[in-house]
Amino acid sequence: MAIDARDFPLAFAWRLEMSLVLEQPLPDASLPSGMAFADLRQEQLPALARIEHLAFAGSVDARVFPELLQSPQACLRAWARTKRDFDPRTSLVLMRGAEPVGFVRAAGARGVATIDCVAVLPEFRGGVGRALMLEALRRMREHRYQVALLSVTAENTTALTLYERLGFREVGWSISIYRR
Numbered sequence: 443m444a445i446d447a448r449d450f451p452l453a454f455a456w457r458l459e460m461s462l463v464l465e466q467p468l469p470d471a472s473l474p475s476g477m478a479f480a481d482l483r484q485e486q487l488p489a490l491a492r493i494e495h496l497a498f499a500g501s502v503d504a505r506v507f508p509e510l511l512q513s514p515q516a517c518l519r520a521w522a523r524t525k526r527d528f529d530p531r532t533s534l535v536l537m538r539g540a541e542p543v544g545f546v547r548a549a550g551a552r553g554v555a556t557i558d559c560v561a562v563l564p565e566f567r568g569g570v571g572r573a574l575m576l577e578a579l580r581r582m583r584e585h586r587y588q589v590a591l592l593s594v595t596a597e598n599t600t601a602l603t604l605y606e607r608l609g610f611r612e613v614g615w616s617i618s619i620y621r622r
């Protein structure tokens with residue numbers, strides 16, 4: 443009898459660790475009219491958790507990290523756990539008028555900034571992910587971080603392309619095991 447990998451309850455995904463040395467000035471982030479960057483404020487967390495859930499819905503990351511992404515409440519619980527590390531100087535929200543439509547959450551210590559999450563609601567994508575990342579990286583340089591780090595699931599080709607075009611390079615990898 444042939445063995446089919448799909449019969450196994452566990453699967454794995456490759457995760458790439460990427461880094462960018464924040465040496466050179468970066469190009470300015472330009473946004474479509476009506477959009478602006480804002481500092482990330484504590485009272486926005488429920489709205490940002492909803493964005494995170496919707497941004498990842500149906501993605502490979504939603505399969506790999508269901509406990510973090512399966513609902514806005516799960517996202518909010520994950521935010522609560524990482525709150526102590528979150529750096530308000532380099533974390534930011536993308537606003538369309540008064541409405542948050544995306545965000546970058548970052549943490550950092552000893553000159554190394556770690557980008558935990560970047561997400562944009564599907565209907566607002568197209569150029570703004572790059573702008574959001576550029577603004578976060580600009581703030582990291584301004585606050586004297588020397589290196590930015592992030593992890594990305596290898597199958598997430600949109601995010602991977604974005605990071606590579608910003609100059610991030612692969613520095614390591616890991617695997618995440620998940621239940622199918």
Ligand SMILES: CC(C)(COP(=O)(O)OP(=O)(O)OC[C@H]1O[C@@H](n2cnc3c(N)ncnc32)[C@H](O)[C@@H]1OP(=O)(O)O)[C@@H](O)C(=O)NCCC(=O)NCCS
Nearest residue numbers: 497560561562567568569570571572594599600601603604
């Ligand atoms: C990642 C994310 C923030 C990017 O936002 P965005 O507005 O789509 O980003 P941009 O359009 O600025 O950049 C995306 C880049 O990927 C490219 N791209 C878009 N769709 C692609 C696809 N299906 N395959 C490969 N590349 C793709 C674009 O061409 C663009 O590069 P370019 O501007 O140099 O041409 C957004 O897709 C998102 O929220 N995804 C869900 C959450 C997520 O995966 N976050 C990252 C977790 S590590």
